[in-house]
Amino acid sequence: MCGICGVHSSAAPPDPGQATTMMAHLIHRGPDAGGYYVDDQVVLGHTRLAIVDTDNGLQPMCNEDSLVWVTFNGEIFNHVELREQLRDRGHRFRTRCDTEVIVHAWEEWGPGSFDRFNGQWALALWDRRTEELVLCRDRYGVRPLYYTRDGDQLRFASEITALLAASGAGAELDPAGMDQTLTFWAPLAPTTPFLGVRQVPPGCYLRLVGGRETTSRYWSPGFPEAGPADQASEEEHAGALRESLINAVRLRFERSDVPVGAYLSGGIDSSVTAALIASFTDVEVDTFSVRFDSAEHDEGRYQRLLTDSLGTRHHEVRVSGRDIAEVFPEVVRHAEHPLLRTAPAPMFLLSRLVHECGYKVVVTGEGADEVLAGYDLFLEAKVRQRWGADPDPAARQRAVAGLYPWMTRSPARAPAFAAAFFGRNLDLADPAMSHRPRWDTTAMIKPMLADRMRVESTAADDLIARMPPGSERWEMLGRAQWLEMTTLLPGYILASQGDRMLMANSVEGRFPFLDADVGRLAASLPAEQKIAGLDEKHLLKRAFADLVPREILTRPKQPYRSPDAESFFADGAPDWVGDVTCEAALNRTGVFRPDMVAALLAKARRRDGRGLSNTDNMRVVLVLSTQLLLEQLGGQDARPRRPPTAPVVLDSVLDFRTRSTS
Structure with a gap:
């Protein structure tokens, strides 16, 4: 895991100083090494967190004839298999690291290589043969990649702060980005919170040739059409899911040259990943958890249940409201986005604990709720679908009877509340019926904005217009999952709570539920097996009933929250x-x-x-x-931006300039 940055200039040769300035603001992402490549058109910068082939693998890295270069943030977990395929085609390798596979894959398959990668990445490729710069981001948006255009220059970086430092400009909020934040919790790529700053969308690559910029999509979530399910039984699907997740966890645990730990929340997702690591490896497993002083938010009972069952070496950080308040300025600095929840703060403190324990890598359960339909939102959408199909009051009451039975004011016990909530905007033809309640709730904040920040919102309609052709024939659950994977997952879960809080403390997160093969299988599963009745993630529970304690499998779902x-x-x-x-x-x-x-x-x-x-x-x-x-960030308030935390040590400088820079 690393920080990447660079400059492309179609006029005067770029200044390497811009790259080193950006690298200084990315040092927390890669404290182990730094370097840059420069020629007459491009500077590529890199700060390294050494995880695979730690003795080699300095970046930027090239192919054997120095014609294709890459600066890369992330992991290609199937690099071993890809290397063998490329060797069979005559490619020669100098290292064992996954980075070198990227340049040879580009030589062999061009943009088709991205769909072959199973991993999490943000990368910049410079092909000297065609004078083409390519920026690419992984399928789900695990790793960030921002860019700006300024005349003849395009700058890119892993974080917005680095871009602003290179330009010397302050940060000015984009009213459209704020409107999207107050609808979806985060801006939708390519929009960001700031004017003039863009991001490469997940599952896409940007090509810059001759000053012309184009963005293409190589992957998008897709789901089966509504209709009769495939003929495989629930048992067969559970077995396939189990096998796929075992492979995904093993890839993420074993393909590392440094120790790998595991996050443990007390819910089923992280319990499955931790149990798989403990069951299929022969090393002692270190697990890491957040505890809360507030009983309302604490899941310590379930964390202890699993650690006792698995015999892991467990570490925990206990978090109070005062802890959150004290660390919140630093959390915001790393998040680089307006936040609606304090939940990133405990995740920052947790990754700090991981770092202090000497770990650089953790496996986590993020993504399970999106790919296997685990959120309450999906259950509520199913109830609303039943309400829309049958107006009979008794039938509607039966539909909510099993929803949140542990709540004092569950819908079954509060019919007036149920009618107001489930009956609102009840339009079965609306592709976004599942998400309207959340979007409407978040939009209630917009009146607080000053007039200059308010826009006529078309955010929801614009998003619906971007849904893939044929999505109107998907099951309702498939449409809901697509919306969640396009909005909350990349913009908030994987960014503000994920990458930013992990990398703030130089820790890489790995997400087996977002494995390419797991994702393909999960998307193909019948909706009624993902949510059986009102049992969310039903198939996952069945697949791992022998590894996870029953008390965790059957516990009421407790979404991760912290005191706000x-x-x-x-x-x-x-x-x-x-x-x-x-x-x-x-x-x-x-x-x-x-x-x-x-x-x-x-x-x-x-x-x-x-x-x-x-x-x-x-x-x-x-x-x-x-x-x-x-x-x-030195924004509208014009206060000084925080300086970088450490100077850059350059382990490699690769100067291919032929034109005079004087």
């Missing part, structure tokens, strides 16, 4: 809260209405941040994170 507004007010607000939300600061940024912010924060202080509505909690976190973000 109460983190900042229950024990007295830290000084920075007042600094970034005073009237002068709000007027400088011009993002929010000061009167509404003042009323919101007064309410939070009166209640010590407790007992606020879901929407008010999101409002508080949004205001604090956005104000912090602009302060730290």
